[in-house]
Amino acid sequence: MTHNKSIIIVSAGVMQIPAILTAKSLNLTVIATDRSPNAAGFRYCDIPVILDSKDINGHIDFALRNKDKFNIQGAFAASDVAVTVAGITQALNLPGISMDVAIRSNNKSLMKERWLNDKIPTPFGVEVTTLKEAIQVANIIGFPLIIKAVDNAASRGSMKVIDLKQIPQALENAKFASKTGTAIIEEYVYGNEQSVETIIWQGKHYHIGMADRNFGYHPYHIEISHVDPSELNSDIQKNIYEVVDSAADSLGIDFGPAKADMILTSKGPMILEMPARLSGGFHSQYTTPLSTGQDPIRAVLEIAIGLPLTEHHLIPKFNKTAICSGIFPKTGKIISIDGVDKALEIDGIEKIIINKSVGDTIDDYIDNSSRFGWIIGVGKDKIDVDTKIALAKTLINVVVENK
Numbered sequence: 001m002t003h004n005k006s007i008i009i010v011s012a013g014v015m016q017i018p019a020i021l022t023a024k025s026l027n028l029t030v031i032a033t034d035r036s037p038n039a040a041g042f043r044y045c046d047i048p049v050i051l052d053s054k055d056i057n058g059h060i061d062f063a064l065r066n067k068d069k070f071n072i073q074g075a076f077a078a079s080d081v082a083v084t085v086a087g088i089t090q091a092l093n094l095p096g097i098s099m100d101v102a103i104r105s106n107n108k109s110l111m112k113e114r115w116l117n118d119k120i121p122t123p124f125g126v127e128v129t130t131l132k133e134a135i136q137v138a139n140i141i142g143f144p145l146i147i148k149a150v151d152n153a154a155s156r157g158s159m160k161v162i163d164l165k166q167i168p169q170a171l172e173n174a175k176f177a178s179k180t181g182t183a184i185i186e187e188y189v190y191g192n193e194q195s196v197e198t199i200i201w202q203g204k205h206y207h208i209g210m211a212d213r214n215f216g217y218h219p220y221h222i223e224i225s226h227v228d229p230s231e232l233n234s235d236i237q238k239n240i241y242e243v244v245d246s247a248a249d250s251l252g253i254d255f256g257p258a259k260a261d262m263i264l265t266s267k268g269p270m271i272l273e274m275p276a277r278l279s280g281g282f283h284s285q286y287t288t289p290l291s292t293g294q295d296p297i298r299a300v301l302e303i304a305i306g307l308p309l310t311e312h313h314l315i316p317k318f319n320k321t322a323i324c325s326g327i328f329p330k331t332g333k334i335i336s337i338d339g340v341d342k343a344l345e346i347d348g349i350e351k352i353i354i355n356k357s358v359g360d361t362i363d364d365y366i367d368n369s370s371r372f373g374w375i376i377g378v379g380k381d382k383i384d385v386d387t388k389i390a391l392a393k394t395l396i397n398v399v400v401e402n403k
């Protein structure tokens with residue numbers, strides 16, 4: 001007897017639960033992989049597999065051994081793992097992008113090279129290894145600049161640098177966070193940021209939406225909140241989409257999701273990066289479905305198993321605003337966390353996700369992975385949701401013991 005169709009969802013943390021549940025609702029058998037045996041998503045999938053999401057060969061090996069047994073029909077990048085997914089889809093001849101394209105979409109230096117070559121608006125940047133190279137490049141670019149990891153995410157290893165003295169440490173941090181052992185040095189540009197979601201299918205770029213992102217904790221770059229959909233007017237959004245579409249073409253992304261991190265500078269929209277996956281940060285997972293009823297995850301899961309793209313999933317069904325706002329308690333050891341249930345009683349507060357438990361330590365906020373938790377709210381407009389979230393924050397009480 002043939003096994004029910006299955007899909008491999010790479011990564012099974014809290015952020016990946018919506019993809020796992022959506023795949024289940026498509027009657028797929030869900031194989032979820034994560035390096036942690038306690039991954040929150042394992043509870044919701046059918047077949048948990050303990051595998052590091054970046055272990056490409058481990059995934060290829062698993063997929064080849066189990067293709068027929070589980071009738072594997074597709075793979076889905078639930079976090080920043082387009083390369084792992086391309087490994088699976090190429091090995092099994094399933095829908096997806098080529099390995100070359102996946103690697104390019106996961107490497108800030110390779111994407112930068114392409115974009116600079118193809119005249120796609122992006123901050124000037126160069127990959128470096130040694131301190132000597134870094135100083136040479138810094139002298140060309142000028143200050144401030146930003147030194148970033150080449151193939152990491154969530155702002156890990158990235159720092160704004162204002163003078164020569166800061167370069168050695170920033171370079172070390174960025175190289176440490178890069179599997180390549182290198183770093184990228186970029187011109188620092190200023191402007192409001194957007195996270196832009198697109199899906200490419202049969203030559204067409206589907207514009208799903210964009211969210212406004214607010215960052216803080218400089219010289220690091222931590223997302224404090226995002227507002228979905230963006231409040232930018234449609235002309236500006238059109239300009240942004242033009243850059244996003246040409247950036248995807250330049251990288252060669254011709255199938256599935258292409259998510260852009262954009263910054264609206266005084267010289268126009270510029271692209272910072274484009275991984276070949278849907279957005280994280282609870283954006284595709286919660287704020288988009290809550291604000292418009294669009295379901296990009298469902299659309300991508302369906303094309304991943306070879307079904308046609310259902311445009312209905314991508315059409316807005318209503319016009320609300322959803323906000324995902326970080327909770328940033330003082331740093332130190334957590335003594336107690338109270339008030340979450342009370343805050344959830346507020347009309348429009350849909351989700352509160354806490355990343356830590358009593359006894360854990362809250363470290364300095366240096367990248368997005370060190371964040372404590374998030375409140376996700378929905379309402380008729382930004383003011384309405386801001387009010388609800390502010391109220392929720394007054395109810396949540398986190399007591400920490402100073403370090």
Ligand SMILES: Nc1ncnc2c1ncn2[C@@H]1O[C@H](COP(=O)(O)OP(=O)(O)O)[C@@H](O)[C@H]1O
Pocket residue numbers: 123146148152153154155156158186187188189190193215221261272273
């Ligand atoms: N060239 C730049 N100029 C100004 N800010 C930048 C620049 N590059 C990155 N940033 C800031 O750092 C954040 C993370 O950088 P990004 O390139 O998107 O890497 P990742 O999200 O993978 O960590 C951006 O959202 C932005 O706030």
Ligand SMILES: [Mg+2]
Pocket residue numbers: 154261272273
């Ligand atoms: Mg980014």
